Amino acid sequence: MKLDIQSIHFTADQKLIDFIQQKVDKLETFYDRFVDGEVFLRVQKNSDNSRDNKVVEIKLRIPGDTLVAKKHGVSFEAATDEATESLRRQVKKYKEKILDKSGA
Numbered sequence: 062m063k064l065d066i067q068s069i070h071f072t073a074d075q076k077l078i079d080f081i082q083q084k085v086d087k088l089e090t091f092y093d094r095f096v097d098g099e100v101f102l103r104v105q106k107n108s109d110n111s112r113d114n115k116v117v118e119i120k121l122r123i124p125g126d127t128l129v130a131k132k133h134g135v136s137f138e139a140a141t142d143e144a145t146e147s148l149r150r151q152v153k154k155y156k157e158k159i160l161d162k163s164g165a
Contacts, residue, residue, distance in 0.1 A: 062085060062086060062089060062095045062097065062121075063097045063098070063117035064081070064082055064085055064097070064098045064099070064157060065097070065098070065099045065100070066081060066082075066099075066100040066102070067099070067100065067101050067102065068101065068102040069101060069103045070103070070104065071102075071104060071114075073102055073137075075124075077088065077102075077138070079139055080138060080141065081090040081100055081117075081141050083085055084141050084142070084145045084154055085098060085100070085119065085145060085148075087122070087145070088121070088145060088148055088149060088152060090153060090155055091149060091152045091153060091156070092123070092152045094123055094124055094153070095121055095122065095123055096122040096123060096124065096144075097109050097121075097122055097125045097149070098121040098122065099118075099120045100117065100118070100119050100120075101117070101118040102115075102116070102117055102137055103115075103118075103144070110160075112135045113123060113131065113133045113135050115134050115135065115136055115137045115139075115140050116132070116133050116134070116140065117131070117132055117134070117137055117143075117144050118130070118131040118132075118144070119141075119144045119145070119148060121148060123155070126155065128148055128151045128152065128155070130143075130144040130145070130147040130151070131134070132144040132147065148163050
């Protein structure tokens with residue numbers, strides 16, 4: 062799937078970009094009609110000095126809808142894991158909704 066990965070106010074290394082691409086590509090095993098996607102990577106300044114300041118936001122376009130997950134973590138990898146897991150659940154719900162409509 063074509064992903065547009067944007068790191069805001071820093072440069073993401075190729076290893077991180079490959080990791081994100083690999084994680085998002087795995088979602089295609091659950092649903093194969095993704096149009097494209099966008100990933101936004103940010104380092105958020107927290108007033109309480111907490112370590113989970115890495116933000117990953119993933120938007121995946123499918124015909125007629127957009128699925129979005131935004132997660133915080135101590136690393137971009139951890140936040141990506143959480144976001145892709147959230148998207149996996151959303152994809153399953155979306156597929157169930159489509160099957161219910163077509164079966165009704």
